[in-house]
Amino acid sequence: MDLLVIGGAGFIGSVVAGQLLAAGHRVTVYDSLVNGHRAAIPDGADFVHGDVLDLDALTRTLSRGFDGVFHFAALSLVGESVAEPGRYFRTNIGGTVNVVEAMRATGVNRLVFSSTAAVYGIPDCVPIPETAPVRPISPYGASKLAVDTFLGFAAEAYGLGAVSLRYFNVAGAWDRFGEDHRPETHLIPLALQVALGRRPHLAVFGNDYPTPDGTCIRDYLHVEDLGVAHQLALAAAEPGTHRIYNLGNGAGFSVREVIETARRVTGHPIPTVEAPRRAGDPPVLVASSERIREELGWQPRKPDLETIIADAWAWMQAYPQGYPDE
Numbered sequence: 001m002d003l004l005v006i007g008g009a010g011f012i013g014s015v016v017a018g019q020l021l022a023a024g025h026r027v028t029v030y031d032s033l034v035n036g037h038r039a040a041i042p043d044g045a046d047f048v049h050g051d052v053l054d055l056d057a058l059t060r061t062l063s064r065g066f067d068g069v070f071h072f073a074a075l076s077l078v079g080e081s082v083a084e085p086g087r088y089f090r091t092n093i094g095g096t097v098n099v100v101e102a103m104r105a106t107g108v109n110r111l112v113f114s115s116t117a118a119v120y121g122i123p124d125c126v127p128i129p130e131t132a133p134v135r136p137i138s139p140y141g142a143s144k145l146a147v148d149t150f151l152g153f154a155a156e157a158y159g160l161g162a163v164s165l166r167y168f169n170v171a172g173a174w175d176r177f178g179e180d181h182r183p184e185t186h187l188i189p190l191a192l193q194v195a196l197g198r199r200p201h202l203a204v205f206g207n208d209y210p211t212p213d214g215t216c217i218r219d220y221l222h223v224e225d226l227g228v229a230h231q232l233a234l235a236a237a238e239p240g241t242h243r244i245y246n247l248g249n250g251a252g253f254s255v256r257e258v259i260e261t262a263r264r265v266t267g268h269p270i271p272t273v274e275a276p277r278r279a280g281d282p283p284v285l286v287a288s289s290e291r292i293r294e295e296l297g298w299q300p301r302k303p304d305l306e307t308i309i310a311d312a313w314a315w316m317q318a319y320p321q322g323y324p325d326e
Ligand SMILES: NC(=O)c1ccc[n+]([C@@H]2O[C@H](COP(=O)([O-])OP(=O)(O)OC[C@H]3O[C@@H](n4cnc5c(N)ncnc54)[C@H](O)[C@@H]3O)[C@@H](O)[C@H]2O)c1
Pocket: 006, 007, 008, 009, 010, 011, 012, 013, 030, 031, 032, 033, 034, 035, 036, 037, 050, 051, 052, 053, 071, 072, 073, 074, 075, 076, 091, 095, 114, 115, 116, 117, 166, 167, 168, 169, 170, 171, 181
């Protein structure tokens, strides 16, 4: 197939683009490089340097003809979104409306969209199924929920076949592709940067949450398993239908448990300091992924936290400075 990966220079998009090429598809990456890296675009992919806010450039790109679109391009830092809601709504909602309008104008009708666990806010119960109430507590989560709502209407009005994948916490590495956000804000890569000697210590954001050790609990998912889910989702995208799937392993780990595991994997003490809570963080997020397991046969191959952290660590040791600067 001929596939467009929007945001394919980023962490998850580059893994999916690489996996699609390995599966024999033709891949074009569309990315503004605002946060991604040119060096993360897989060899063998065509590259268009463009912004999702540029409807003309998107339409020109899509008019080459594609069998499907993966849309990863977004701003995705919960804390930053609390300070800058306008920028988040413009890029995440406006950008996706442009993607869908450009698809409609060019007759491309299968889309896989990166949604998030952040749409659920503070859940009533865990693990969280797709039927749980959606009550985001950050502008980031609200922007992704608005897109999920829009995709339902677009499926009906335009005959779009859309799948929203609501990822929980993604980590790990695949092939030569790994996590290199700048600034890095995610727990696992930050812990590993401490182990590598790039940072003196790690801050633990909040120790008074209503959890057994007082720190936040998350469901960590290997990026390799997430990538496979995208291929299943594209195959399941039926014109006129919008499907939603949660993606996680169904097991929660506290911030302290993640740090303990990173200590074991790296053999480094990883010193920590206690810090205040970070704005917009729900205490517990754990996925029920029963729906995608049952309907699409998705099965994670690397569900355990130790493997996820070990793969991220191997990548970081191979590329201690991350991707080369542009
Ligand atoms: N990392 C996670 O744990 C996680 C969890 C849930 C959902 N998600 C979602 O998955 C997607 C990918 O996440 P990631 O961690 O790979 O992020 P990332 O920042 O590494 O990748 C996003 C890519 O989109 C590009 N981009 C951003 N704004 C753009 C614009 N206006 N025009 C064109 N390109 C633009 C960036 O340059 C970057 O290459 C995001 O939509 C994010 O919200 C991520």
